[in-house]
Amino acid sequence: MSERPNVLVTRPIMDAPLAALRARCDVTVHENVSGIPREELLEVVAGRDAVITMLTERVDGEFLSAAGPSLKVVANHAVGFDNIDVPACTAAGVLATNTPDVLTETTADTAFALLLAASRRLGEGERLLRTRRPWIWGPLMLLGQDVHHKTLGIVGFGRIGRAVARRGRGFGMRILYSNRGPISPEAEAESGAERRELPELLEEADFVSIHTNLTPDTRHLFDAAAFARMKRTAVLVNTSRGPVVDEAALADALENGEIFAAGLDVFEREPQVEPRLLALENVVMIPHLGSATVDTRDAMGLLAVENVFAALDRRRPPTLLNPEAL
Numbered sequence: 001m002s003e004r005p006n007v008l009v010t011r012p013i014m015d016a017p018l019a020a021l022r023a024r025c026d027v028t029v030h031e032n033v034s035g036i037p038r039e040e041l042l043e044v045v046a047g048r049d050a051v052i053t054m055l056t057e058r059v060d061g062e063f064l065s066a067a068g069p070s071l072k073v074v075a076n077h078a079v080g081f082d083n084i085d086v087p088a089c090t091a092a093g094v095l096a097t098n099t100p101d102v103l104t105e106t107t108a109d110t111a112f113a114l115l116l117a118a119s120r121r122l123g124e125g126e127r128l129l130r131t132r133r134p135w136i137w138g139p140l141m142l143l144g145q146d147v148h149h150k151t152l153g154i155v156g157f158g159r160i161g162r163a164v165a166r167r168g169r170g171f172g173m174r175i176l177y178s179n180r181g182p183i184s185p186e187a188e189a190e191s192g193a194e195r196r197e198l199p200e201l202l203e204e205a206d207f208v209s210i211h212t213n214l215t216p217d218t219r220h221l222f223d224a225a226a227f228a229r230m231k232r233t234a235v236l237v238n239t240s241r242g243p244v245v246d247e248a249a250l251a252d253a254l255e256n257g258e259i260f261a262a263g264l265d266v267f268e269r270e271p272q273v274e275p276r277l278l279a280l281e282n283v284v285m286i287p288h289l290g291s292a293t294v295d296t297r298d299a300m301g302l303l304a305v306e307n308v309f310a311a312l313d314r315r316r317p318p319t320l321l322n323p324e325a326l
Contacts, residue, residue: 005049005312010036010057013077017301042066050308052077059084064092073311075304079103080241081321082214090325097307097317102299103291108163110290111209111239114263117284119235120144124281145233145260148172153205156212156240157183164209165191176201202229214241222246227253234259239290242267247274254280265290
Protein backbone atom coordinates (compact mmCIF):
# COMPACT_ATOMS: atom_id res chain seq x y z
CA MET A 1 0.00 0.00 0.00
CA SER A 2 1.27 3.49 -0.86
CA GLU A 3 2.38 5.64 2.06
CA ARG A 4 1.70 8.82 0.11
CA PRO A 5 -1.21 10.90 1.44
CA ASN A 6 -4.51 10.31 -0.33
CA VAL A 7 -6.19 13.52 -1.49
CA LEU A 8 -9.55 14.15 -3.15
CA VAL A 9 -10.07 17.28 -5.28
CA THR A 10 -13.79 17.74 -5.91
CA ARG A 11 -13.45 19.74 -9.16
CA PRO A 12 -10.68 20.24 -11.73
CA ILE A 13 -8.22 22.97 -10.68
CA MET A 14 -5.36 24.74 -12.43
CA ASP A 15 -2.37 22.74 -13.70
CA ALA A 16 0.30 24.28 -11.43
CA PRO A 17 -1.36 23.52 -8.07
CA LEU A 18 -2.47 20.10 -9.29
CA ALA A 19 1.10 19.24 -10.36
CA ALA A 20 2.43 20.34 -6.96
CA LEU A 21 -0.17 18.19 -5.23
CA ARG A 22 0.53 15.13 -7.40
CA ALA A 23 4.27 15.41 -6.78
CA ARG A 24 3.68 14.51 -3.16
CA CYS A 25 0.26 12.85 -2.89
CA ASP A 26 -1.97 10.29 -4.52
CA VAL A 27 -4.67 12.52 -6.00
CA THR A 28 -8.18 11.81 -7.24
CA VAL A 29 -9.80 14.67 -9.19
CA HIS A 30 -13.52 14.54 -9.78
CA GLU A 31 -13.67 15.51 -13.44
CA ASN A 32 -17.35 16.45 -13.68
CA VAL A 33 -17.39 20.25 -13.96
CA SER A 34 -21.06 20.22 -12.94
CA GLY A 35 -20.08 19.10 -9.45
CA ILE A 36 -19.96 15.87 -7.55
CA PRO A 37 -23.34 14.42 -6.51
CA ARG A 38 -23.79 14.25 -2.75
CA GLU A 39 -24.20 10.47 -2.62
CA GLU A 40 -21.06 9.97 -4.64
CA LEU A 41 -19.16 12.52 -2.55
CA LEU A 42 -19.97 10.63 0.64
CA GLU A 43 -18.61 7.47 -0.95
CA VAL A 44 -15.38 8.80 -2.47
CA VAL A 45 -14.39 10.90 0.56
CA ALA A 46 -13.96 7.78 2.70
CA GLY A 47 -10.40 7.19 3.85
CA ARG A 48 -8.97 10.43 2.47
CA ASP A 49 -6.21 12.29 4.28
CA ALA A 50 -7.23 15.63 2.76
CA VAL A 51 -9.97 17.07 0.58
CA ILE A 52 -9.87 20.21 -1.54
CA THR A 53 -13.49 21.35 -1.73
CA MET A 54 -15.45 23.99 -3.61
CA LEU A 55 -18.30 26.18 -2.38
CA THR A 56 -20.75 23.69 -3.84
CA GLU A 57 -19.75 20.89 -1.44
CA ARG A 58 -21.40 20.89 1.98
CA VAL A 59 -18.90 19.90 4.65
CA ASP A 60 -20.92 18.88 7.70
CA GLY A 61 -21.15 16.10 10.26
CA GLU A 62 -22.36 13.63 7.65
CA PHE A 63 -19.41 14.45 5.37
CA LEU A 64 -16.90 14.18 8.21
CA SER A 65 -18.35 10.89 9.39
CA ALA A 66 -18.19 9.49 5.87
CA ALA A 67 -14.56 10.58 5.55
CA GLY A 68 -13.54 8.79 8.72
CA PRO A 69 -10.67 9.32 11.16
CA SER A 70 -7.95 9.63 8.52
CA LEU A 71 -9.16 13.06 7.36
CA LYS A 72 -6.83 15.82 8.52
CA VAL A 73 -7.85 18.86 6.53
CA VAL A 74 -10.61 20.30 4.37
CA ALA A 75 -9.10 23.00 2.15
CA ASN A 76 -11.83 25.16 0.62
CA HIS A 77 -10.86 26.54 -2.79
CA ALA A 78 -12.62 29.86 -2.08
CA VAL A 79 -12.48 32.80 0.28
CA GLY A 80 -16.05 32.08 1.46
CA PHE A 81 -16.68 29.10 3.70
CA ASP A 82 -20.41 29.14 4.44
CA ASN A 83 -20.47 25.62 2.96
CA ILE A 84 -18.28 24.39 5.85
CA ASP A 85 -19.56 23.61 9.34
CA VAL A 86 -16.44 24.86 11.07
CA PRO A 87 -17.51 23.79 14.60
CA ALA A 88 -18.20 20.28 13.28
CA CYS A 89 -14.71 20.17 11.77
CA THR A 90 -13.23 21.30 15.06
CA ALA A 91 -15.15 18.65 16.98
CA ALA A 92 -13.84 16.02 14.57
CA GLY A 93 -10.26 17.30 14.86
CA VAL A 94 -10.21 18.30 11.18
CA LEU A 95 -8.52 21.53 10.12
CA ALA A 96 -10.57 23.81 7.85
CA THR A 97 -8.98 26.40 5.58
CA ASN A 98 -9.92 28.86 2.82
CA THR A 99 -8.13 31.02 0.22
CA PRO A 100 -8.43 34.71 1.17
CA ASP A 101 -6.21 37.62 0.06
CA VAL A 102 -5.11 36.13 -3.27
CA LEU A 103 -8.42 37.01 -4.95
CA THR A 104 -9.03 40.43 -3.40
CA GLU A 105 -7.99 42.67 -6.26
CA THR A 106 -9.45 40.45 -8.98
CA THR A 107 -12.86 40.28 -7.28
CA ALA A 108 -12.81 44.03 -6.75
CA ASP A 109 -12.15 44.44 -10.48
CA THR A 110 -15.22 42.30 -11.19
CA ALA A 111 -17.40 44.32 -8.82
CA PHE A 112 -16.40 47.58 -10.43
CA ALA A 113 -16.87 46.12 -13.91
CA LEU A 114 -20.44 45.18 -12.97
CA LEU A 115 -21.00 48.62 -11.49
CA LEU A 116 -19.92 50.28 -14.73
CA ALA A 117 -21.78 47.86 -16.98
CA ALA A 118 -25.06 48.16 -15.08
CA SER A 119 -24.94 51.93 -14.68
CA ARG A 120 -24.08 52.58 -18.35
CA ARG A 121 -26.43 49.89 -19.72
CA LEU A 122 -23.62 48.13 -21.55
CA GLY A 123 -25.37 44.77 -21.55
CA GLU A 124 -28.43 46.29 -23.19
CA GLY A 125 -26.28 47.98 -25.80
CA GLU A 126 -24.46 44.78 -26.68
CA ARG A 127 -27.70 42.82 -26.91
CA LEU A 128 -29.13 45.49 -29.21
CA LEU A 129 -26.22 45.16 -31.62
CA ARG A 130 -26.34 41.36 -31.57
CA THR A 131 -29.97 41.43 -32.76
CA ARG A 132 -28.69 43.14 -35.95
CA ARG A 133 -31.68 45.43 -35.86
CA PRO A 134 -31.17 48.79 -37.62
CA TRP A 135 -30.23 51.60 -35.21
CA ILE A 136 -29.02 55.17 -35.29
CA TRP A 137 -27.43 57.31 -32.58
CA GLY A 138 -29.74 59.71 -30.78
CA PRO A 139 -29.54 61.99 -27.71
CA LEU A 140 -32.04 59.87 -25.76
CA MET A 141 -30.61 56.46 -26.62
CA LEU A 142 -29.91 54.07 -23.67
CA LEU A 143 -29.32 56.79 -21.11
CA GLY A 144 -27.51 55.52 -18.03
CA GLN A 145 -26.14 56.94 -14.78
CA ASP A 146 -22.79 58.67 -14.31
CA VAL A 147 -20.32 56.92 -12.03
CA HIS A 148 -17.69 59.61 -11.54
CA HIS A 149 -18.12 61.88 -8.52
CA LYS A 150 -21.14 59.93 -7.25
CA THR A 151 -21.52 58.25 -3.83
CA LEU A 152 -20.47 54.61 -3.48
CA GLY A 153 -21.81 52.66 -0.50
CA ILE A 154 -19.90 49.51 0.44
CA VAL A 155 -21.60 46.93 2.66
CA GLY A 156 -18.89 44.81 4.31
CA PHE A 157 -15.61 46.69 4.54
CA GLY A 158 -13.11 43.86 4.57
CA ARG A 159 -10.29 43.29 2.10
CA ILE A 160 -12.46 43.25 -1.02
CA GLY A 161 -14.70 46.09 0.13
CA ARG A 162 -11.67 48.31 0.73
CA ALA A 163 -10.24 47.34 -2.67
CA VAL A 164 -13.50 48.46 -4.31
CA ALA A 165 -13.25 51.70 -2.35
CA ARG A 166 -9.81 52.33 -3.87
CA ARG A 167 -11.29 51.93 -7.34
CA GLY A 168 -14.11 54.28 -6.45
CA ARG A 169 -11.67 56.94 -5.35
CA GLY A 170 -10.07 56.72 -8.79
CA PHE A 171 -13.42 57.84 -10.19
CA GLY A 172 -13.63 60.71 -7.73
CA MET A 173 -16.40 58.99 -5.77
CA ARG A 174 -17.40 59.71 -2.20
CA ILE A 175 -17.13 56.46 -0.21
CA LEU A 176 -19.51 55.31 2.51
CA TYR A 177 -19.25 51.98 4.29
CA SER A 178 -21.28 49.80 6.62
CA ASN A 179 -19.60 47.03 8.60
CA ARG A 180 -20.56 44.70 11.44
CA GLY A 181 -17.60 45.76 13.56
CA PRO A 182 -15.33 48.79 13.70
CA ILE A 183 -12.34 49.02 11.39
CA SER A 184 -9.04 50.51 12.46
CA PRO A 185 -8.64 54.30 12.30
CA GLU A 186 -5.70 53.70 9.95
CA ALA A 187 -7.84 51.67 7.52
CA GLU A 188 -10.61 54.26 7.64
CA ALA A 189 -8.17 57.10 7.03
CA GLU A 190 -6.49 55.25 4.17
CA SER A 191 -9.81 54.55 2.46
CA GLY A 192 -11.20 58.03 3.00
CA ALA A 193 -14.52 56.35 3.74
CA GLU A 194 -17.28 57.52 6.07
CA ARG A 195 -19.05 55.00 8.30
CA ARG A 196 -22.83 54.76 8.14
CA GLU A 197 -25.44 52.45 9.56
CA LEU A 198 -26.92 50.37 6.77
CA PRO A 199 -30.26 52.25 6.49
CA GLU A 200 -28.43 55.57 6.18
CA LEU A 201 -26.00 54.17 3.62
CA LEU A 202 -28.85 52.88 1.47
CA GLU A 203 -30.54 56.28 1.50
CA GLU A 204 -27.38 58.22 0.57
CA ALA A 205 -25.58 55.97 -1.91
CA ASP A 206 -25.87 56.14 -5.69
CA PHE A 207 -24.18 52.74 -5.92
CA VAL A 208 -24.28 49.92 -3.36
CA SER A 209 -21.68 47.15 -3.57
CA ILE A 210 -22.10 44.10 -1.31
CA HIS A 211 -19.05 42.41 0.23
CA THR A 212 -20.37 40.79 3.39
CA ASN A 213 -20.11 37.16 4.44
CA LEU A 214 -23.21 34.96 4.38
CA THR A 215 -24.45 34.35 7.92
CA PRO A 216 -27.91 33.90 9.42
CA ASP A 217 -27.90 37.66 10.06
CA THR A 218 -26.99 38.62 6.49
CA ARG A 219 -29.29 36.19 4.65
CA HIS A 220 -31.80 38.40 2.79
CA LEU A 221 -30.12 41.48 4.24
CA PHE A 222 -31.24 43.11 0.99
CA ASP A 223 -34.99 42.64 1.02
CA ALA A 224 -37.99 44.73 -0.06
CA ALA A 225 -37.48 47.14 2.82
CA ALA A 226 -33.85 47.68 1.87
CA PHE A 227 -34.68 48.39 -1.77
CA ALA A 228 -37.41 50.81 -0.71
CA ARG A 229 -34.75 52.89 1.07
CA MET A 230 -32.52 53.16 -1.99
CA LYS A 231 -32.62 55.93 -4.58
CA ARG A 232 -34.62 55.30 -7.72
CA THR A 233 -31.40 56.01 -9.63
CA ALA A 234 -29.33 53.59 -7.50
CA VAL A 235 -27.40 50.59 -8.80
CA LEU A 236 -26.89 47.43 -6.71
CA VAL A 237 -23.83 45.18 -7.19
CA ASN A 238 -23.39 41.79 -5.52
CA THR A 239 -20.15 39.80 -5.74
CA SER A 240 -20.35 38.32 -2.22
CA ARG A 241 -22.93 35.57 -1.67
CA GLY A 242 -26.21 35.17 -3.51
CA PRO A 243 -28.53 34.61 -0.52
CA VAL A 244 -27.57 38.01 0.92
CA VAL A 245 -30.07 39.33 -1.65
CA ASP A 246 -33.73 38.32 -1.81
CA GLU A 247 -33.92 37.80 -5.58
CA ALA A 248 -37.71 37.98 -5.75
CA ALA A 249 -37.65 41.31 -3.92
CA LEU A 250 -34.87 42.54 -6.20
CA ALA A 251 -36.91 41.60 -9.26
CA ASP A 252 -39.86 43.55 -7.83
CA ALA A 253 -37.67 46.60 -7.21
CA LEU A 254 -36.21 46.52 -10.72
CA GLU A 255 -39.56 45.93 -12.40
CA ASN A 256 -41.21 48.74 -10.44
CA GLY A 257 -38.40 51.25 -10.93
CA GLU A 258 -37.51 51.40 -7.24
CA ILE A 259 -33.86 51.14 -8.24
CA PHE A 260 -32.21 51.75 -11.60
CA ALA A 261 -30.20 48.59 -12.21
CA ALA A 262 -28.25 45.69 -10.71
CA GLY A 263 -25.02 43.84 -11.46
CA LEU A 264 -24.88 40.27 -10.14
CA ASP A 265 -22.08 37.71 -10.01
CA VAL A 266 -23.74 35.40 -7.45
CA PHE A 267 -27.25 34.09 -7.01
CA GLU A 268 -29.57 33.02 -4.22
CA ARG A 269 -30.10 29.45 -5.46
CA GLU A 270 -27.01 29.15 -7.61
CA PRO A 271 -26.77 27.97 -10.34
CA GLN A 272 -30.49 28.73 -10.73
CA VAL A 273 -31.44 32.36 -11.28
CA GLU A 274 -34.76 34.03 -10.51
CA PRO A 275 -36.57 33.81 -13.91
CA ARG A 276 -37.85 37.38 -13.68
CA LEU A 277 -34.29 38.68 -13.39
CA LEU A 278 -33.37 36.84 -16.60
CA ALA A 279 -36.18 38.65 -18.39
CA LEU A 280 -35.13 42.14 -17.25
CA GLU A 281 -32.93 44.41 -19.36
CA ASN A 282 -31.68 46.43 -16.38
CA VAL A 283 -29.69 43.55 -14.85
CA VAL A 284 -26.14 42.58 -15.78
CA MET A 285 -25.46 38.96 -14.80
CA ILE A 286 -22.33 36.80 -14.96
CA PRO A 287 -21.91 33.20 -13.70
CA HIS A 288 -19.82 33.62 -10.52
CA LEU A 289 -16.72 34.93 -12.31
CA GLY A 290 -15.45 37.14 -9.49
CA SER A 291 -12.02 35.51 -9.21
CA ALA A 292 -11.92 33.95 -12.69
CA THR A 293 -8.51 34.95 -14.04
CA VAL A 294 -5.61 32.65 -14.79
CA ASP A 295 -3.29 34.29 -12.26
CA THR A 296 -5.85 34.36 -9.45
CA ARG A 297 -7.09 30.80 -9.89
CA ASP A 298 -3.46 29.61 -9.93
CA ALA A 299 -2.86 31.49 -6.68
CA MET A 300 -6.03 30.13 -5.06
CA GLY A 301 -5.12 26.57 -6.00
CA LEU A 302 -1.54 26.93 -4.77
CA LEU A 303 -2.76 28.35 -1.45
CA ALA A 304 -5.22 25.46 -1.03
CA VAL A 305 -2.39 23.01 -1.73
CA GLU A 306 -0.09 24.75 0.75
CA ASN A 307 -2.85 24.48 3.36
CA VAL A 308 -3.04 20.74 2.66
CA PHE A 309 0.73 20.27 2.90
CA ALA A 310 0.92 22.21 6.16
CA ALA A 311 -1.81 20.08 7.72
CA LEU A 312 -0.15 16.87 6.56
CA ASP A 313 3.14 18.07 8.07
CA ARG A 314 1.40 19.00 11.33
CA ARG A 315 2.17 22.65 10.72
CA ARG A 316 -0.33 25.47 11.06
CA PRO A 317 -1.90 26.09 7.62
CA PRO A 318 -1.47 29.65 6.36
CA THR A 319 -5.21 30.43 6.30
CA LEU A 320 -6.62 28.26 9.07
CA LEU A 321 -10.24 28.85 10.06
CA ASN A 322 -10.30 26.79 13.28
CA PRO A 323 -6.98 27.09 15.16
CA GLU A 324 -8.60 25.41 18.16
CA ALA A 325 -8.51 22.17 16.13
CA LEU A 326 -4.70 22.14 16.03
